[in-house]
Amino acid sequence: MTALDLLAAAIRAKVGVSGSMVPPAAILWPDASQDWRRLLPAARSRIPELLVLGDYRPDDRTGPAIWLRCVIDGTIELPDVTGDGPPVVYLPGIERGQLRAGEDCPEHLRPLVELLYRGVPWHHPNGRDWSVRAFLTLRAAGVPAGPGLDIAGDSETREALLRAIGEVAQTPLDELRGRRLDANAFNQIAGVEIERDILRWMGDPAASRKTMGDARWDAFRDQARNVLKFDPEAGSDVEAGAKLAQGKGRWRAVWSRFREAPKSFQGVAEVLRRSRPQGELVLEGRDRWPDLNDEDEMSVRAALGGLPGLSHPDACAEIERLEAEHGQRREWVWAKMEEAPLAEMLRPLARLAEAVGKSVGGAAPDDIARVYDERGWQADRSAREALALARPQHEELIADAVRHLTKPWLNQSAQAFQAAVRDHPLPSVRTGSVKEPPSTAYTATHPTVAAAPMSPVAATEQECLLFVDGLRYELGRCLVERLRERGLTAAIRSRWAAIPTVTATAKPAVTPVADRIAGDRLGADFQPVVRGSGRPASAGTLREAMRERGYEIVRDDALDLGPPPAARGWRETGRIDHHGHHHEAAGFARLVEDELDRLVRRVLELIEAGWTSVRIVTDHGWLLLPGGLPMVTLPGHLTESKWARAAVLAGEARPDAPLHPWHWNPDECFASPPGIACFSKRPEYAHGGLSVQECLIPDIRISAKAADGGMAHVGLPRTVIRSVSWLRMRCNVMVDSPGAGATADLRLGSSSGKSVASSPKAIDTDGCASLILRDEDHEDAALVLVVIASDGRVLAHRTTRRGDPPA
Known part of the structure; x- marks a missing residue:
């Protein structure tokens, strides 16, 4: 982004503030001091609708007032003037006050007077003409966005700026921000x-x-x-x-x-x-030719297009071959220009091909859970990330590749899980209960797998339970990574969902009132009831029961959470399951990333409000397969209710489908399709059946205490590294909310590595700092930019390398 880009946007924005129902006939740009005149050659290419008052030179879109009026009114056609908005009329040497009716208006300007009423002027909010310096130092008011440069105010600097305005306006703003710009700086830019x-x-x-x-x-x-x-x-x-x-x-x-x-x-x-x-023939320096990169992209596209025609082992081997051949292109300059998207796609596809090459199985469900926790979840993560990264023109190609790589693995894993469940049924609340394990059961590693009987969910004092619908185990692992990056102590273990894995059955089992829930007859909606009252265990009924047990219900849309009471809390958030049912696979995969960010924010809000810990629970996982899950037939007349992955049988009907006991009453059974099949029309997203993806769910506990025993620093707003840009050996940084006394530094290899900056630099009041790489030995090294609080804490960090594009 350059100042010229922002200038064009600022001028065009006047159309929306004209106050008229009809678009203005023109935007008038008076410039009595002619500060902007040297910018005209560059401005003409960026603002094709620009007209200039001056001598008659139609090739330069310049002419006297009468000629400008004719062009604006359409009586003279000027093919070179394009754009969706009205013409922009630059008036060098003219004050807005000169354009007034009557004898005081110079005769040569009178054709433009009427445009004061049909047009709209572009000027400073104080009514004066925009000076170059005023615009370049603007940060917010008056335009969609301001360049926000730090420019000295002396006359020498002003003269140097006007001489260099053509270069300054076309220089990326990241190269100009973060330093004081004076006459010397502009003279260098002009050279x-x-x-x-x-x-x-x-x-x-x-x-x-x-x-x-x-x-x-x-x-x-x-x-x-x-x-x-x-x-x-x-x-x-x-x-x-x-x-x-x-x-x-x-x-x-x-x-x-x-x-x-x-x-x-x-x-x-x-x-x-x-x-x-x-x-x-190019034997060396292949990375410098974009047409060869284009050819390589076409080669990858053709290979991915042929993937469905290969056997599963051959398809995995083909992905590995493509990654070995084309992975290096991710380091080429064309990848920085986003012209190597398929080379980028090979990264998650290669991880997926490696992961699905190993089956997920075991004699008992707990054995399968251990295998899935060790490596199986990486396949689901890689498939989801590949779908999320696909560009619109590649969505179908990537979806087909993910489907071909994933489907056999998913089906094999589901069949192995279903066989294990037949011999070792999943635990249920009715089979017994145990006391909630102590918090030490939540370890930083992931060895713990839920064992029968199922342990109840309950909050400790000043702990808030955060319920997230559809947070499958794979997402739980990704969420824990993000929480730890924010300085929180987060640990995960796994537990089994209630079956069938639909919300009506599974959600009550992860509430602190699960012991008050019972199952009588398995109805069409799979919903149990509250003991004694017989009321359906709906969301409202569950919250009412939790209030009676002393839980504070925290609304998800609450603007001010306030200090927590000396009690336990319950909050529901997230739209993962909603998005899964309402979006196709690629769109859903992209939305999941936003949902994980939302969950991090919800946890931070609760910790900031004073809850000492947060425990995240969920009801079920899900299956995701682009192109749709396979379908098996279950005649409708044999069922009372038929969902994608579960069905309630009618009367004494016993169709040819696996039957499983209902979590809330093992005397009641539901039908579940084999493998990853569905009873309905090939949905891409589904849950309700028996697979490790649907049944293994995360149980996450987050503490406000840091690993060293002190309180984690998670106050809102958090420190965010907004941009990093390099100008040769100089690294310019912009940071949001760094706090007083914060400094920036460049470190080698990791956030705790040795400093390789000439010296750490204080972050100024505008959030800017500029660092110099100490010597050329580290030009190509992997560096970490760190933002350090006054007490030495690392508030934020980002990997970078000299020469990286602005980020």
């Missing part, structure tokens, strides 16, 4: 930087020539001939592209500059695509 200027010239030779002006163009041309041995006046862009790709001499530095921030030099990739002589 020729051969690596930057040749790349800009390659991207758009004509616009670069106009933007530079005669003096700078001559200086640039001389330096290009002397340093790069290339004359931009006589040579073509494809000749420069060939030299850039070959990377000899000083062109090596030009390539390094391009690789540092490729998105800053739009058009260079297109030049390189035209620069390689056709039919020429």
Whole structure:
């Protein structure tokens, strides 16, 4: 993002604040001091609807007032003026006050007076013309977003800024933020930087020539001939592209500059695509040719498209081959430009192929749970991540690949689980109960698997139970990772869901009033009742029973949670199950990431409100298979109720389908399809049956205490590293909510590694800091940017590497 981008957005935003039901005929841009005039060559390419008051030069979209009026009213067609909004009329040397009716208005401006009423002016909120400095230092008010630069206010700086405005406005803002900009800084920006200027010239030779002006163009041309041995006046862009790709001499530095921030030099990739002589064999430096990357992407696409035609073992081997051949392209500059999406997709697909190559089985459900906890959940995670990362044009391709890799593994795992359950039934509340295990049962490793009989769920003093519908075990593991990254002590164990794994049956079993729930007849909705009253165990009834037992019900939409009472709490949140039932597989996979972030926020809110710990419970997991789960037939006349993965039989009917005892009354049975099949029409997302994905659920306890025994620092708002950008050896950082006295540092390898910055830098009041990498030995090293509190705590950290694109 550049200041020129924000300028265009700010001017166009005036259309929405005109106060009229009809769009304005024009946006007037008065500039009495002509501060912006030097920006016109660049502004014309970014604002194609720009018109300029001046001498008659229609090729430059410039002309006198009467000509401008005719263009605005459509009596003169100007094909080069495009854009969805009204024309923008730049008025150099003109004050808005000059455009008024009567004899005081200069005669040559009178055709524009009427536009004061049909148009809208772009000016500062105080009514004055926008100066260049005022706009560039703006942070919020008056425009959709402000550049937010820190610019000195002396006259010397103002003159240097106006000389350099063309370069400043086109420089990525991440390269300008985080430092004080004075006359020296702008003079350097205005000077020729051969690596930057040749790349800009390659991207758009004509616009670069106009933007530079005669003096700078001559200086640039001389330096290009002397340093790069290339004359931009006589040579073509494809000749420069060939030299850039070959990377000899000083062109090596030009390539390094391009690789540092490729998105800053739009058009260079297109030049390189035209620069390689056709039919020429490339033996080295393949990573510098975007057309070869394009060919590789097409090769991966073809291979993935042929995956469903291979056997499952061959398909897994093909993914491994593709990853070995194309994984390196994720380090190429084209991946930074988001032009290697399928190379990126191979990362989760390769993890998936490795994971599904090993079956999940065991003699008893607890044995299967141990295997799934050790490695099986990684297959489900990788499948979900692959679907979430797929671009719209690749969704079908990736969905087919995930389906082919996952379906046999899912079905085999489900069949093994169902066989184990036949010999070793899952525990239920009715088979007995034990006291809640002490908190030491929640360990940082994951060896503990629920054992029969099922332990009841209960909160300790000042602990809030957080219920999340459909948080399957795989997501629980991912959630624990995120919570630990926030400094919380989070531990997970597993437990078995009540069956069938539908909310009506499974949710009451993970409430602290499960002992008050009973099952009589298995009805069409799989719902048990409250003992004594016979009322259905609905959400409202369960909450009422919890209140009677002394639980505080915390509303999920509460804006102020307030201090918790000296009691136990219950809160329900999340829309995972809702999204699963209402979105296709790829869309659901993307929404899951947002849901995990939401859960982290909910936990932080509760800890911040004063709850000493939070325990996350859920009712069931689910199966996800793009393209739909297989279907088996169960005649409707044999059932009282038929859901995707469970059915209630009618009367004494006994169809050819596996039967399993209902959790709340083992004398009542429900039908469950074999493997991962469904009784309904091939849903992509389903639950209610028996598979380790549906039945194994997480039980997570989060403490406000840090690992060292002190209180975790989780106050809201949290410290967020908003952006990181590199300018050669300088790392510029923007941070939200760092707190007073916070500093930034660059460390080697990890957040606790040795400092490799020339010195840590204090984060200023605007959240900015600028660090210098100490020496060139660490140019290509894996670095970690850390934000450090005044007491030495690491508030936030992010991996980076010199030359990474702005993030």
